Amino acid sequence: MKVLVTGADGQLGYDVVKKLKELNIEHIGVDKEDFDLTNENETKEFILDYKPDVIVHCAAYTDVDQAEVERELCYKVNVEGTKYAAEAAKELGAKMLYISTDYVFDGQGEEPFKVTDQPNPINYYGETKYQGEQEVQKLLDKYFIVRTSWVFGAHGDNFVKTMLELGKERDEISVVADQYGSPTYTGDLAKLIVEMIKTDKYGAYHATNEGFCSWYEFAKLIFEASNMDVKVKPINSQMFETEAKRPKNSRLSKFSLNNKFEHLVNFKKAIYKFIKTNKEFII
Template identity: 80%
Template sequence: MRVLVTGADGQLGYDVVKKLKGLDTEHIGVDKEDFDLTNETETKEFILDYQPDEIIHCAAYTDVDQAEVEKELCYKVNVEGTRYVAEAAKELDAKMLYISTDYVFDGQGEEPFEVTDEPNPINYYGETKYQGEQEVQKSLDKYFIVRTSWVFGEHGDNFVKTMLKLGKERDEISVVADQYGSPTYTGDLAELIIEMIRTDKYGIYHATNEGFCSWFEFAKEIFNVADIDVKVRPVSSYKFETKAERPRNSKLSKVALFDNGFKKLIQYKESIRIYYKVSNDNIL
C-alpha cells in the first residue's frame, strides 16, 4: 500500500508520517513546499502522479481567530483544497481520511456530541471544516471523517507548550474554566488513524483521548506533570476577547468508534505524562 499524508509539517501530520516510518510502509508526507493546496491543477497533478492507495488529509487552515479575517484563504484551503484532494482520490479509487474538528458543533448543552448530531458551527473555521466534510462525502464512498479536539503534539505550537512556557515565566496564570472538551495527543491519534484507514469501516468518527476537562483543568494537569509551581486562576470565557466564538461544550462521544471495534485512546492525563516524557527536550 502507498500512503500520502498532507499537512506533514503540522502537529498531526508530522506524527502520522513518523508512525508510518516505523511501520516501514511506502509513504510520502507533503506540505506547502510540495504543492499549493489552493491550486487545483498542482494538487491533483501531484496526487495523481504519486498514485496513493490511501490519503490521510491533515492539511488545513487552523488559525481559528485569523480565519475570521482571512475568510477567503481559509475557504480555499479547507473547502476547495479538500475538494481537490477528494476528487483526486475518486479518480484513483483511493481511500481518504479527512481530519475534522469539534468546532463543527455549536457547543450547546452538556452531553457529548454524537456523530449523528447535526453540525452547527459558530465560527468560520468550524464552518469551513464542516463544508470540507461535505466535499469528501460528495465525492467519495470510501472515506473516513475523523473529528478530534484540543490536539497537542511534539511538532508545532499547542496549549501544552504555551502553558509550560508561561509557567516558567509567571507566578500566576488565568485560564478559561467554562469550555469543556478532551485533550488529544497526536501520537495516540496518529496510531488510530493508521489503524482505521487499513480497514473498510467507512464513515464519521469522533476520536480523542479519554476523559473530559476544562482548559483550566487541562492546565493544572500540565503543571502537575511538569512539577511546576504556578497558581492557575479559573476565569470565564468573557474575560478573553477573541475574534472567533468558541463552543462551550466540545465533548465528543466515541460510541461509533467503539461500535466498529476500534480501541479507546488512553486517558488524557496519561497522554500528557507520555508526551512530556518523550518531548521534554523539545518543549522546554
Template identity: 65%
Template sequence: MKVLVTGANGQLGYDVVKRLEQNKIGYLGTDIDTLDISNEEQVKRVINDYNPDVVIHCAAYTAVDKAEDERKLCYAVNVLGTRYVADSCKETNAKMVYISTDYVFDGEGDKPFEVTDTPNPVNYYGQTKHEGELEVQKSLEKCFIIRISWVFGIHGNNFVKTMLRLGKERDELSVVSDQIGSPTYTYDLAGLLVDMIQTEKYGIYHATNEGYCSWYEFACEIFRQAGIDIKVNPIKTEDYPTKARRPKNSRLSKELLYEFKKLKKWQTALKNYLNSYEMR
C-alpha cells in the first residue's frame, strides 16, 4: 500500500506520517512547499506521479477567525483544493480520507450530532469545510469523511500548549464554559485513520476521544494533570467575543465509529499527550 499525505507538517499530518511509519506502510508526506493544494496542475502532477492507493487529506486552512476576512484564500484551500485532490483520486482510482470538523454544525441544542444530521455552519471556516465534504462526495465513492473536534498534538499549536504556557505566565485565567465538545489527541486519531484506510468501510464518521467537556473543564484538567496551580474562572461565550461565531454544542455521535474502535477517554489521551510532551 502507498499513501500520500497532504499537510504532513501540520498537527494531524505529523502523527499520520508517524503512524504510517510504525505500520511499515509506504507514504509520501507533502506540505505547502512540495504540494500547494490550491494549484490544480500541481495537485494532478504530484498525485499522478506517486499514484497512491490512498490520499489522506489533512491540509486545510484552519485559522477560524482569520477566515472571516481571508475568504478567498480559505475557499481556495478548503473547497477548491479539496476538489482538486478528490478529482485526482478519481483519476488514479485512489481512496480518499477527508478531514472535516464539528464546525459544519450550528451547535444548537444539547444532543450529540449524528453523521446524518444536516450541516448548518455558523462561520465561514465551517462553511468551506462543509463544501469540501460535498466536493469529495461528488467525485468519489471510495472515500472516508472524518469529522473531528478540539484536536491537540505534539506538533503545532493547540489549546493544551496555550494553557501550559499561560499557566506559567499568569496566576488567574478565564475560560469559556458554555461550549461543549470532545478533545481529540491526534496520535490516537492518526492510528484510527491508518486502520480505516485498510478497509473499504467508506462513509461519514465522527472521530474524537471519548467523553465531553467544556473548554473550562478541559483547561482545569490540563492544569490538574500538569500540576499547575492557577485560578480558572468560567465565563460565557458572550464574555469572550471572537470574529467568527463558535458552535456551543460540538458533541458528535460516534455510533458508526464503534464498528472500528472506541478511542481512549479524553482524560487518558491528555495524560498520554502530556507524558509525550514532557519527554521531548
C-alpha cells in the first residue's frame, strides 16, 4: 500500500504520517511547499506522478472566522482542491479518505447527529467542507468521509494548547458553556484512519473520542489533568462574539463507526494521555 497524505504539516496530517511511519507503510506527506492545492495542474501532476493507492486528504482551509472574509480562498482550497485530488484518485483507481467536520450540521437540538442526517451548515467553512464531501461522493466509489470535531494534538494550534498557555498567565478564564461536542485526539484518530484505509469498508463515518462535553467542561478537565490551579468561569456564547456562527450541538453519533471499526477511547482518557506524553506544554 502506497499512501499520499495532504496537509501533512497540520495537526491531524502530521499524526497520520507519524502512524504510517511507525507501521512501515510506504507514504509521502505533502503540504503547501510541495504543490498548490488550488492549482489543478500542480495538484494532479504531483499525485499522478506519485501514483498512490490511497489519498488521505487532511489539507483544508480551517480558519473558521477568517473563512467568512476570505471566501474565495476557502472555496478554492476546500472545494476545488478536494475536487482535483478526487479526480486524480479516480484516474489512478485509488481510494480516498476525506476529513470533514461537525460544522456541516446546524447544531440544532440535543441529540447526536447521525451520518444519515441532512447537513445544513451555518458558517462558510462548514458549507465548503460539505461541498467537498459532495465532490468526493460524486467522483468516487472507493471513498471514506470522516467527520470529526474539536481536534487536538501535539503538532499545531488547538484549544488544549491555548488553554494551557492562558493558564500560565491567568488565574481565571471564561469559557463558553452552551456549545457541546466531542474532543478528538489526533493520535487516536490517526490510528483509526490508517486502519480504515486498509479496508474496503467505504462510506461516511463520524469519528471522535467517546463522550460529550461543553467547551467549559473541556477546559476544566484540561487544567485538572495538568494540575494547574485555574478557575474556569462558564459564559454564554452570546457573550463571546465571533465572525462565524458556531453550532451549539456538535455531538456526533458514532453508531456507523462502532459497527465496523474499533471505537476511540473516552475523551477524558485521551486528554490525560495527551498531557502525560506532552508535558512540555505545561512547563
